[in-house]
Structures are given as structure tokens and as C-alpha cells.
Amino acid sequence: MSMLPADIVLDRKIDMLIEGGHPLPRWGWPEPAPYNGATGTERVRVWQKNHLAWRVGLMPERSVCSVCEKRDAEQWHGELYFRPFALMPICRSCHARVHRRFRSPARWGEFLLTIKADNWVQTLLPEQLSRDTAIKLSNEPDWLGALSAFAAARQADQ
Ligand SMILES: [Zn+2]
Numbered sequence: 001m002s003m004l005p006a007d008i009v010l011d012r013k014i015d016m017l018i019e020g021g022h023p024l025p026r027w028g029w030p031e032p033a034p035y036n037g038a039t040g041t042e043r044v045r046v047w048q049k050n051h052l053a054w055r056v057g058l059m060p061e062r063s064v065c066s067v068c069e070k071r072d073a074e075q076w077h078g079e080l081y082f083r084p085f086a087l088m089p090i091c092r093s094c095h096a097r098v099h100r101r102f103r104s105p106a107r108w109g110e111f112l113l114t115i116k117a118d119n120w121v122q123t124l125l126p127e128q129l130s131r132d133t134a135i136k137l138s139n140e141p142d143w144l145g146a147l148s149a150f151a152a153a154r155q156a157d158q
Contacts, residue, residue, distance in 0.1 A: 007085035037131030038081030
């Protein structure tokens with residue numbers, strides 16, 4: 001018997017709440033830009049599911065930022081929007097940097113020098129994933145391991 005990853009179990013619980021008529025929280029901001037192959041609409045839907053999980057007390061505890069390992073993790077970072085609860089706890093400052101990395105790869109490189117060599121964020125690519133790749137990685141039980149392996153292979157090609 002294989003065990004489902006905890007984030008997938010949580011996603012199914014939230015799907016059941018929604019199917020049971022639980023209203024989705026309202027997104028009150030402009031539609032976000034696409035990210036790693038997911039459209040703005042898909043990103044909003046993930047935010048709504050995450051927020052609903054938080055409202056009903058099912059979101060995991062956040063403590064320290066998983067990137068700098070110093071500041072409080074006030075937010076969650078989603079790298080693969082086709083896996084709604086595959087999230088990393090992150091502080092506001094590191095979160096902004098993660099999303100700005102495509103715009104200024106040089107600054108991103110400088111930032112990475114301040115982060116531990118084995119940190120998950122070191123494996124993020126400085127370019128967006130295609131939709132097909134993001135979906136494929138989302139379907140791997142160990143999504144972060146799969147993402148790291150993909151990124152390492154991609155960087156070796158260049
Ligand atoms: Zn941080």
C-alpha cells in the first residue's frame with residue numbers, strides 16, 4: 001500500500017468541502033500574472049483553496065522561513081500550481097525575491113549566495129517552467145525532488 005503525500009490528502013479534503021457547498025473565499029485583487037505554466041485564473045483558484053483550508057483550520061503551521069531560515073514565515077510559496085497544497089513556508093522578503101527572479105537573474109544569483117547551498121530554493125530555475133513540465137512534476141509524489149532533478153538536468157544542458 002502506498003501512502004498519499006499529506007498535501008494531496010489535504011487537497012482532496014478541500015475538494016470535498018467545496019463539493020459539499022463550502023463557499024470559496026473571494027479574491028479581491030487584480031488577476032495575477034501566469035506563473036510556471038499556470039494561468040492567473042488557476043492561481044486564484046489555488047489561493048482560494050489554500051485560504052479555505054486556512055479558514056477551516058486545516059493549513060499546516062508555519063514557523064520559520066524555509067529559505068532564509070531566520071525570519072517568520074508569514075506566507076506560503078507555491079511553485080507548482082497544479083499541486084495546490086505543495087507549498088513552502090516563506091517570509092515576505094524571500095517570497096518577493098523568488099517571484100522577481102525572472103526579471104533580474106543577476107540579483108537572484110547574488111541572493112542565492114546568501115542562502116545555504118542545500119536549500120530548496122537553490123534548485124529553482126531562473127526561467128518559467130512550461131505548462132507540460134509543471135503538470136508532469138506536479139504528478140510526482142515527491143514534487144520537490146522531481147523539480148530539483150529537472151532543474152539540475154536543465155542546468156547541465158546549458
Ligand atoms: Zn526568508
